[in-house]
Amino acid sequence: xxxxxxxxxxxxxxxxxxxxxxxxxxxxxxxxxxxxxxxxxxxxxxxxxxxxxxxxxxxxxxxxxxxxxxxxxxxxxxxxxxxxxxxxxxxxxxxxxxxxxxxxxxxxxxxxxxxxxxxxxxxxxxxxxxxxxxxxxxxxxxxxxxxxxxxxxxxxxxxxxxxxxxxxxxxxxxxxxxxxxxxxxxxxxxxxxxxxxxxxxxxxxxxxxxxxxxxxxxxxxxxxxxxxxxxxxxxxxxxxxxxxxxxxxxxxxxxxxxxxxxxxx
Amino acid sequence: xxxxxxxxxxxxxxxxxxxxxxxxxxxxxxxxxxxxxxxxxxxxxxxxxxxxxxxxxxxxxxxxxxxxxxxxxxxxxxxxxxxxxxxxxxxxxxxxxxxxxxxxxxxxxxxxxxxxxxxxxxxxxxxxxxxxxxxxxxxxxxxxxxxxxxxxxxxxxxxxxxxxxxxxxxxxxxxxxxxxxxxxxxxxxxxxxxxxxxxxxxxxxxxxxxxxxxxxxxxxxxxxxxxxxxxxxxxxxxxxxxxxxxxxxxxxxxxxxxxxxxxxxxxxxxxxxxxxxxxxxxxxxxxxxxxxxxxxxxxxxxxxxxxxxxxxxxxxxxxxxxxxxxxxxxxxxxxxxxxxxxxxxxxxxxxxxxxxxxxxxxxxxxxxxxxxxxxxxxxxxxxxxxxxxxxxxxxxxxxxxxxxxxxxxxxxxxxxxxxxxxxxxxxxxxxxxxxxxxxxxxxxxx
Ligand SMILES: Nc1ncnc2c1ncn2[C@@H]1O[C@H](COP(=O)(O)OP(=O)(O)OP(=O)(O)O)[C@@H](O)[C@H]1O
Ligand SMILES: [Mg+2]
Numbered sequence: 001x002x003x004x005x006x007x008x009x010x011x012x013x014x015x016x017x018x019x020x021x022x023x024x025x026x027x028x029x030x031x032x033x034x035x036x037x038x039x040x041x042x043x044x045x046x047x048x049x050x051x052x053x054x055x056x057x058x059x060x061x062x063x064x065x066x067x068x069x070x071x072x073x074x075x076x077x078x079x080x081x082x083x084x085x086x087x088x089x090x091x092x093x094x095x096x097x098x099x100x101x102x103x104x105x106x107x108x109x110x111x112x113x114x115x116x117x118x119x120x121x122x123x124x125x126x127x128x129x130x131x132x133x134x135x136x137x138x139x140x141x142x143x144x145x146x147x148x149x150x151x152x153x154x155x156x157x158x159x160x161x162x163x164x165x166x167x168x169x170x171x172x173x174x175x176x177x178x179x180x181x182x183x184x185x186x187x188x189x190x191x192x193x194x195x196x197x198x199x200x201x202x203x204x205x206x207x208x209x210x211x212x213x214x215x216x217x218x219x220x221x222x223x224x225x226x227x228x229x230x231x232x233x234x235x236x237x238x239x240x241x242x243x244x245x246x247x248x249x250x251x252x253x254x255x256x257x258x259x260x261x262x263x264x265x
Numbered sequence: 266x267x268x269x270x271x272x273x274x275x276x277x278x279x280x281x282x283x284x285x286x287x288x289x290x291x292x293x294x295x296x297x298x299x300x301x302x303x304x305x306x307x308x309x310x311x312x313x314x315x316x317x318x319x320x321x322x323x324x325x326x327x328x329x330x331x332x333x334x335x336x337x338x339x340x341x342x343x344x345x346x347x348x349x350x351x352x353x354x355x356x357x358x359x360x361x362x363x364x365x366x367x368x369x370x371x372x373x374x375x376x377x378x379x380x381x382x383x384x385x386x387x388x389x390x391x392x393x394x395x396x397x398x399x400x401x402x403x404x405x406x407x408x409x410x411x412x413x414x415x416x417x418x419x420x421x422x423x424x425x426x427x428x429x430x431x432x433x434x435x436x437x438x439x440x441x442x443x444x445x446x447x448x449x450x451x452x453x454x455x456x457x458x459x460x461x462x463x464x465x466x467x468x469x470x471x472x473x474x475x476x477x478x479x480x481x482x483x484x485x486x487x488x489x490x491x492x493x494x495x496x497x498x499x500x501x502x503x504x505x506x507x508x509x510x511x512x513x514x515x516x517x518x519x520x521x522x523x524x525x526x527x528x529x530x531x532x533x534x535x536x537x538x539x540x541x542x543x544x545x546x547x548x549x550x551x552x553x554x555x556x557x558x559x560x561x562x563x564x565x566x567x568x569x570x571x572x573x574x575x576x577x578x579x580x581x582x583x584x585x586x587x588x589x590x591x592x593x594x595x596x597x598x599x600x601x602x603x604x605x606x607x608x609x610x611x612x613x614x615x616x617x618x619x620x621x622x623x624x625x626x627x628x629x630x631x632x633x634x635x636x637x638x639x640x641x642x643x644x645x646x647x648x649x650x651x652x653x654x655x656x657x658x659x660x661x662x663x664x665x666x667x668x669x670x671x672x673x674x675x676x677x678x679x680x681x682x683x684x685x686x687x688x689x690x691x692x693x694x695x696x697x698x699x700x701x702x703x704x705x706x707x708x709x710x711x
Contacts, residue, residue: 064597066593066596066597069592069593069596071519071520094596094599094600094601095599097596097597097598097599098598098599099599101597101598101599102597103597104590104593104594104597106590108588108590108591108593108594109594110591110594110595110609111591111613120595120598120600120608121598121599121600124598124599124600124604124608125599171594174594174598175597175598177598178598178599
């Protein structure tokens, strides 16, 4: 391991929200993720970049144990949230996912009303005491997701009737309504047009003051625009992790350089 | 490879079809014709079935009645004069029969209908043998009728009924030991005087079965009630068990050799002939558990066993059709597995589950083979009481009633069997229509 990386990490642990050490993932025989060490810093946007199939989504799904739902997946190593091992036997993955929210690549609103989509999380976690509070949470979440003005007159309309970009913002609103501490986003803009993308990016920028945001993206520009830190994955390895500016302007690993200049991918 | 080895491209016009195109088109046309022919044959068979069933069966819903005023003489029917039902129950149908006979003869005399060609017995046998029992039931149900003169509606005997429906002719009557042309002449005259009338007969749907000699009185009441009880049992048992099994297998069970084995076996069970279930029920429910024969509870249980695989397969298909992204979405906001299933997956799968259930029920409703084996072919004249006791009392079922009636020699029963088929088909079509409506109504895109 690179000496500079270790030095950098030492300074970072002070504010690390999540820490991953030696994470390995196997899908049956397929060794998808090899010995990954990453610190997700509090109040920071972290971007994961890398060619298709390199394990970005796999790692992201380890962070809230969504991989538990994949029968063939086997995760080893150690991931801590606020110093607590999330793969400890005593940890209930459901409670974990309430604290580490997720937005998926394909918009997947529930086929229920817009209101119900956002209200569902707070309701099952008992975050509000009455209808007025719930209304308030729904409104704030939709406002934060930059969707309120478009849907405030039709909260009872089905969420699946919105456009793709609106659906994705609805999913973001749904994820932030449960007030997670970390928000994981897997290519949230891949289904969006440039305007909606810009809105989501703006939103991420606002959100990171409250949550740690981890975003997987295939767009170098997007990673450069929204993130403070960037991790580059290649063939299941974490090749390089550091300040976004440094990764893009002065990558230490030749593979990183080839990727961001478009030579591998 | 050189260009020379490729077939030379002949100059072609789009407007002229070449040999290949013509052959392709001919094949296409032939295929269309085969399809049309196949459908035509199917439709023809359906039309034939419907016309024969409807043609025979519609008449079962209409019945010929003899309507005469009967004076309910207190001296005969209630000698004590107390209107005490217990005392009145001692009066048998014979006394009622005499009363009816007197009334009939008197009425024929006042109307000036000549019955000199007939014996007394022949006059009386224009009416169903069920008539005295009918009148007795009527009086016992309402003792205050005694002393009054009421208009009594009796079934005409099945041959007279057949005559007015065109099934019996003067010519066939002359060869028939149950009726003579002279009787039909009298019946004709009575119809002219308004004493005999053919009209809609609710009692076909409400009355219990009747004996071999009284087809006119036979009804589907017990069969419909028995079928309803069994459907109730099937629904109450197989829907929750089937859905719970499917949810467990589909969403929770580990995928391994055992679950694969179970899955294969469920598919096999769905294909097991229904009579095998009948044998199983006979051995298990009747011989081993000692449940009563011909009871709806046993019928319901065997039909449940038969329907379960269908419901499980339909439910699993419906659950599989729910996109995994919905499950991910629910888990992603911190819902538990149970919450994601019951809040999101199950509601989305519900139309499919209900459709499968209704189709399963429809199949169970039309099933007769297993019921024959558990003794539901008995002749049942008493209605089972309300559930739960009624579930243990003898009853019949619609398809079995059809089977029984077609076994009897009197042609009037053929008509009634067709009528029963119409009732059965109506139920089945209604259920299928409900299934289609449910599917259309709740169809969702995601
Ligand atoms: N559910 C799964 N079952 C089996 N193998 C999987 C599964 N999900 C991912 N993999 C394998 O794990 C490896 C990493 O996949 P992953 O989805 O993490 O890549 P990715 O970096 O997100 O790619 P992309 O940019 O295309 O989304 C791939 O080789 C993939 O085939
Ligand atoms: Mg991915």
